[in-house]
Amino acid sequence: MAVLAGRLARRWCFGLLRSPTQVPALGLHAGSPTMGTSQKDFNDAVSQVKLLNEDPGNEVKLELYALYKQATEGPCNVPKPGMLDFINKTKWDAWNALGSLSKEAARQKYVDLVSSLSTSSESPSPEAPAADRKPPEGNSLVVTSEDGITTIRLNRPTKKNALTTQMYHDIVAALQAASKDESTITVLTGSGDYYCSGNDLTNFTHLSAGGPEEMARSGEVLLRDFVDCLIDFPKPLVAVVNGPAVGISVTILGLFDVVYATDRATFHTPFSHLGQSPEGCSSYTFPKIMGSSKAAEMLLFGKKLTAQEACARGLVTEVFPDGTFQKEVWARLKAYSKLPPNAMRISKQIIRNQEKEKLHAVNAEESSILRERWLSDECMNAIASFLSRKAKL
Numbered sequence: 093m094a095v096l097a098g099r100l101a102r103r104w105c106f107g108l109l110r111s112p113t114q115v116p117a118l119g120l121h122a123g124s125p126t127m128g129t130s131q132k133d134f135n136d137a138v139s140q141v142k143l144l145n146e147d148p149g150n151e152v153k154l155e156l157y158a159l160y161k162q163a164t165e166g167p168c169n170v171p172k173p174g175m176l177d178f179i180n181k182t183k184w185d186a187w188n189a190l191g192s193l194s195k196e197a198a199r200q201k202y203v204d205l206v207s208s209l210s211t212s213s214e215s216p217s218p219e220a221p222a223a224d225r226k227p228p229e230g231n232s233l234v235v236t237s238e239d240g241i242t243t244i245r246l247n248r249p250t251k252k253n254a255l256t257t258q259m260y261h262d263i264v265a266a267l268q269a270a271s272k273d274e275s276t277i278t279v280l281t282g283s284g285d286y287y288c289s290g291n292d293l294t295n296f297t298h299l300s301a302g303g304p305e306e307m308a309r310s311g312e313v314l315l316r317d318f319v320d321c322l323i324d325f326p327k328p329l330v331a332v333v334n335g336p337a338v339g340i341s342v343t344i345l346g347l348f349d350v351v352y353a354t355d356r357a358t359f360h361t362p363f364s365h366l367g368q369s370p371e372g373c374s375s376y377t378f379p380k381i382m383g384s385s386k387a388a389e390m391l392l393f394g395k396k397l398t399a400q401e402a403c404a405r406g407l408v409t410e411v412f413p414d415g416t417f418q419k420e421v422w423a424r425l426k427a428y429s430k431l432p433p434n435a436m437r438i439s440k441q442i443i444r445n446q447e448k449e450k451l452h453a454v455n456a457e458e459s460s461i462l463r464e465r466w467l468s469d470e471c472m473n474a475i476a477s478f479l480s481r482k483a484k485l
């Protein structure tokens with residue numbers, strides 16, 4: 093039981109805002125009276141936090157962090173971290189927002205907040221049976237080949253299949269292998285309830301020695317190579333959109349040959365909200381597919397489309413009821429995979445060759461503009477906001 097509680101506490105502490113309540117010893121005498129709440133109550137609450145059964149989410153963790161700092165050190169008295177130090181800046185903002193709240197009031201609020209959370213080191217919830225457990229996050233990409241179809245499956249369901257930098261590299265490698273293997277059709281799909289929530293926003297927190305400029309430069313190269321690989325992919329490429337799709341997972345759909353979607357899917361490109369700009373050649377493919385004003389509604393204003401709307405606009409080939417989606421789509425793909433592979437390959441080549449150069453030029457330009465966007469205040473503020481859990485799409 094203690095082991096399980098420890099494991100849960102550890103998982104909780106290694107979240108996005110790392111150990112917001114992992115703080116130095118209090119240095120106060122347990123039991124000394126304070127206004128309304130005793131120091132012992134406060135110390136007990138600090139201990140209880142580590143035994144929470146469920147992750148209370150980053151917003152609550154941030155609040156706990158800020159109250160703890162206020163209760164033990166008083167009003168925020170340290171310099172504001174730099175704009176790119178997302179996590180520390182977010183924590184600083186939360187502490188600073190408490191203004192001149194007294195230490196006693198902060199202790200009381202901390203104790204109240206902890207007691208409102210479900211705390212139980214005594215009765216941890218039992219482990220889910222094997223069949224109900226979430227798949228491990230280790231294998232973020234699963235590639236299989238069967239019945240003439242190579243399937244590249246995004247496999248980070250607990251993160252809504254957000255794309256880490258490693259996954260971009262792995263998808264490129266998988267596509268390169270698929271272009272040479274025996275299969276006739278290649279499919280991209282997702283595990284769990286989402287197709288993909290787009291670029292993993294924590295990619296922006298992995299600063300290298302070269303600082304933000306270097307990070308943006310390597311991001312530009314990664315993005316350009318990833319999209320180039322889709323432009324050049326020689327076989328029929330099909331997206332099996334098993335749930336909502338966000339950001340880059342939507343924009344690249346214009347480079348797929350066929351897009352099948354469940355009626356549960358939505359298509360969202362919130363670039364302006366994120367201080368970013370379109371990629372995946374969507375600044376070219378979307379106006380071509382749906383007309384310039386419908387494309388602008390998506391790419392400038394971030395209008396989220398239902399699967400039916402995306403189909404009406406030509407971004408999606410066909411929509412299926414969620415209940416029969418997998419069965420119907422895979423049956424159809426299996427039948428298509430038996431068509432003569434060379435004929436399909438040559439037909440794709442003729443279609444793609446009409447505009448291959450243009451697509452590569454668009455990709456280079458979009459990637460270069462994004463590199464500048466990533467260094468803008470608008471983009472950094474949006475990412476900091478997501479990381480602090482204040483903003484959701």
Ligand SMILES: CCCCCCCCCC/C=C\CC(=O)SCCNC(=O)CCNC(=O)[C@H](O)C(C)(C)COP(=O)(O)OP(=O)(O)OC[C@H]1O[C@@H](n2cnc3c(N)ncnc32)[C@H](O)[C@@H]1OP(=O)(O)O
Pocket residue numbers: 107108149150250251252254255257260289290291292293294295296307308310311312314315338339340341362363366368371466478483484485
């Ligand atoms: C400079 C280096 C860059 C290197 C990369 C180069 C190439 C990139 C080029 C492309 C650039 C941008 C294009 C885009 O894709 S922009 C779109 C980015 N995506 C988002 O903004 C989506 C953010 N997520 C959300 O708004 C919501 O999570 C959701 C998708 C609407 C789902 O909401 P929900 O309530 O159903 O689930 P939620 O609890 O929020 O999510 C579960 C856990 O998953 C985590 N998560 C989801 N999406 C992302 C993401 N995109 N990045 C990181 N993490 C994500 C979420 O934080 C939850 O985690 P936890 O349980 O709290 O730990």
